[in-house]
Amino acid sequence: MSVPRVRTWPLLLLSSLLGCAAAPVEAGERPISPPRGATLELPAYGHEPQVELAPSEREALAAIRHGSVTPAPSGALVLAARELARRAAGGEPEPLASDRVRAALTEGSAFDPAPLAYLVSGDSEGLAELLARRVDRDVTHVGVGAEVRGGKTWLAALAVRRRVRLEAFPRRVSVGVARVLRGQLDGLTAARVEVTIPSGEVREVVAGTGAAFEATLRFEVPGRHVVEVLGNGPRGPEVAALFAVDAGELQAPSPRRADPGPDPTDLAAAEARVEAALNALRAKHGLPPLTPDPALKAVARRHSADMLASGEVAHVLPGTGDLRARLRRARIAYRRAMENVARGASALEAHVVAEESPGHRRNMLEPGVRLAGVGVARGTSADGGTVAYLTEIFLEPTAPRSAEGAEAEVRVALARARGRLGFEPLSPDPALDALARAEATRMARDGSLAQRDLTDRALELGRRVSASDAFLTASPGDAARTRHAEDTRFRRVGVGVAPDGPDGRLWMAVVYTD
Numbered sequence: 001m002s003v004p005r006v007r008t009w010p011l012l013l014l015s016s017l018l019g020c021a022a023a024p025v026e027a028g029e030r031p032i033s034p035p036r037g038a039t040l041e042l043p044a045y046g047h048e049p050q051v052e053l054a055p056s057e058r059e060a061l062a063a064i065r066h067g068s069v070t071p072a073p074s075g076a077l078v079l080a081a082r083e084l085a086r087r088a089a090g091g092e093p094e095p096l097a098s099d100r101v102r103a104a105l106t107e108g109s110a111f112d113p114a115p116l117a118y119l120v121s122g123d124s125e126g127l128a129e130l131l132a133r134r135v136d137r138d139v140t141h142v143g144v145g146a147e148v149r150g151g152k153t154w155l156a157a158l159a160v161r162r163r164v165r166l167e168a169f170p171r172r173v174s175v176g177v178a179r180v181l182r183g184q185l186d187g188l189t190a191a192r193v194e195v196t197i198p199s200g201e202v203r204e205v206v207a208g209t210g211a212a213f214e215a216t217l218r219f220e221v222p223g224r225h226v227v228e229v230l231g232n233g234p235r236g237p238e239v240a241a242l243f244a245v246d247a248g249e250l251q252a253p254s255p256r257r258a259d260p261g262p263d264p265t266d267l268a269a270a271e272a273r274v275e276a277a278l279n280a281l282r283a284k285h286g287l288p289p290l291t292p293d294p295a296l297k298a299v300a301r302r303h304s305a306d307m308l309a310s311g312e313v314a315h316v317l318p319g320t321g322d323l324r325a326r327l328r329r330a331r332i333a334y335r336r337a338m339e340n341v342a343r344g345a346s347a348l349e350a351h352v353v354a355e356e357s358p359g360h361r362r363n364m365l366e367p368g369v370r371l372a373g374v375g376v377a378r379g380t381s382a383d384g385g386t387v388a389y390l391t392e393i394f395l396e397p398t399a400p401r402s403a404e405g406a407e408a409e410v411r412v413a414l415a416r417a418r419g420r421l422g423f424e425p426l427s428p429d430p431a432l433d434a435l436a437r438a439e440a441t442r443m444a445r446d447g448s449l450a451q452r453d454l455t456d457r458a459l460e461l462g463r464r465v466s467a468s469d470a471f472l473t474a475s476p477g478d479a480a481r482t483r484h485a486e487d488t489r490f491r492r493v494g495v496g497v498a499p500d501g502p503d504g505r506l507w508m509a510v511v512y513t514d
Contacts, residue, residue, distance in 0.1 A: 053078070077142060083145070088156065101115065112241070171243075176219070193230075200361075202362040222248030226244050235317070278351070295330060300373040339394070406506055413477040433496065439452070439496055451468060464514050472508075
């Protein structure tokens with residue numbers, strides 16, 4: 001019997017800005033939820049297909065589910081595992097490479113972001129038990145796929161701990177349509193949805209504030225859209241779902257990524273490869289390069305070493321605190337900081353996988369950051385191979401800023417966002433400015449982003465339609481990250497900013513009207 005191979009696809013987590021938005025409210029009307037009766041194209045994510053198992057698959061699944069912990073069978077994971085087994089039987093050298101696992105998950109309509117992937121091969125006798133002994137028991141769903149050729153059997157398994165329940169959502173849609181993504185987080189809170197559109201840009205979609213979410217996704221251009229659902233847990237932000245949706249013609253399978261090969265032996269050289277990849281991505285999108293910072297690198301390396309020691313990919317580990325606490329201990333001042341963490345066979349592979357995640361990618365493409373700290377720690381994986389833990393920290397340096405200056409930056413950011421769409425800039429409105437400034441001051445005093453009837457007070461000025469946003473962030477440019485800036489009904493804007501202490505954060509209120 002051949003020696004089994006075991007591979008874990010990296011767990012993806014990230015940090016992002018804290019903000020909230022209120023939906024537009026028409027004067028005299030109440031917001032209306034999108035209709036639930038829309039027909040969904042199939043196949044669909046969140047809809048488990050009925051799959052008839054082959055005898056070897058049934059035997060392996062029974063062996064895995066034997067014991068006190070019994071993960072539920074998943075038809076979507078079965079289809080994905082069959083694709084992996086087929087590739088392995090066909091002689092593909094790295095059938096469990098991250099891009100092949102992701103392609104198989106898409107083919108099976110599975111939305112799981114970070115499955116544990118296993119592969120064994122040999123004579124059929126005893127193979128199911130061998131696979132079952134390898135599978136992690138701390139999972140909720142599992143799928144097994146088999147391929148038999150020339151008297152030899154390949155068994156692949158995908159095991160996941162699902163943190164979200166999705167209503168059915170199509171894998172393919174027509175260009176120009178909108179579809180509503182609904183679901184419920186399990187063990188996580190503060191759901192949010194992000195999408196990488198075919199151009200490579202990332203958009204955050206308003207989804208709600210609790211564990212339940214409802215987000216309207218618009219597929220305005222042809223091509224592949226990558227959708228991600230995130231939530232907050234005890235170990236920080238976590239990716240709960242990740243899947244691709246093709247708008248228009250069926251997309252050809254992605255070409256196999258060039259194998260980045262093993263990391264250089266020297267950690268600094270491995271980190272330099274990741275830094276080069278980060279700056280290549282930013283250059284592709286017209287952004288300035290990031291400057292490596294030794295102090296940030298030390299913080300990143302220490303966190304990667306802590307993840308390696310714990311065997312866990314997370315932003316918050318026992319005794320270390322979150323990114324803000326770690327930067328404070330290192331006496332690093334900043335206006336804004338973000339962090340990506342991931343794991344892979346090499347540091348560069350971990351980075352490439354993170355780049356495919358909309359939330360991670362958004363951190364990499366943040367215009368305001370200027371400094372980067374990339375830290376790597378290496379160890380041995382479950383199958384005896386090399387595993388690399390990667391931490392990427394992105395930082396916008398601190399600088400003095402007045403409330404008036406920050407408000408001006410908000411207006412510039414909104415004007416640029418409108419200009420990119422060919423819209424006229426929003427006109428300043430002193431009455432709206434007064435409302436927004438009072439709201440920002442109140443939020444700073446109360447320490448809460450909860451808005452108090454700001455849109456209603458704007459409507460009382462005799463306006464027909466109004467909407468408002470609230471942010472707690474260090475970058476005034478974040479105010480442009482809202483669909484309100486793209487709404488052609490709005491012609492006027494009011495902006496209010498209240499600074500929040502020495503770390504450079506700002507309480508911002510923005511109100512829009514016709």
